Amino acid sequence: DAKTTQPNSMESNEEEPVHLPCNHSTISGTDYIHWYRQLPSQGPEYVIHGLTSNVNNRMASLAIAEDRKSSTLILHRATLRDAAVYYCILYNNAGNMLTFGGGTRLMVKP
């Protein structure tokens, strides 16, 4: 299965943009890139997903490299409530399974 690599942790100041990177060099042509985030003692929450084109929604933007070997989740203005572990996941049709890696712990400073 294709894997993802993310930094263990990142820090941001409140009200500033945050760029969370993810490498997925072994991605296959049909794999979607999904992002989830998880607050302590809660289940993961869906953030955004994409295949080839950049995507925007009310929570974030997803920038996907032209070769699809990396992607970046963009939070335009970080708030204290955005402090969470962010998971970048490749979602494939084989068994409809999500493979979760270790994620990036985002800390937001006031």
Added chain:
Amino acid sequence: DGGITQSPKYLFRKEGQNVTLSCEQNLNHDAMYWYRQDPGQGLRLIYYSQIVNDFQKGDIAEGYSVSREKKESFPLTVTSAQKNPTAFYLCASSPNSGLSNQPQHFGDGTRLSIL
């Protein structure tokens, strides 16, 4: 509001005892999943079900069992064969299995501990 309900929130198991974790969804989703999360780690897939009366093993199915008798319900039994059951268990669902552009919806988890 539609969503996924997991119960109980906290559960304690004695050695040699089987325990069952409940997962109910009212989203009318076909597919349901069980994950295990250990402290500081990502999620690992235990079992998944794409349709009623059918389920498949995930990466770490040993020591666990499931059933899918109703679309809304996907209970997980942690058997005495699971030697290290202490973990955070998460249930999820998605509208239709086999479509990789559909996000999964998660419950708030059950934290299982050994007495």
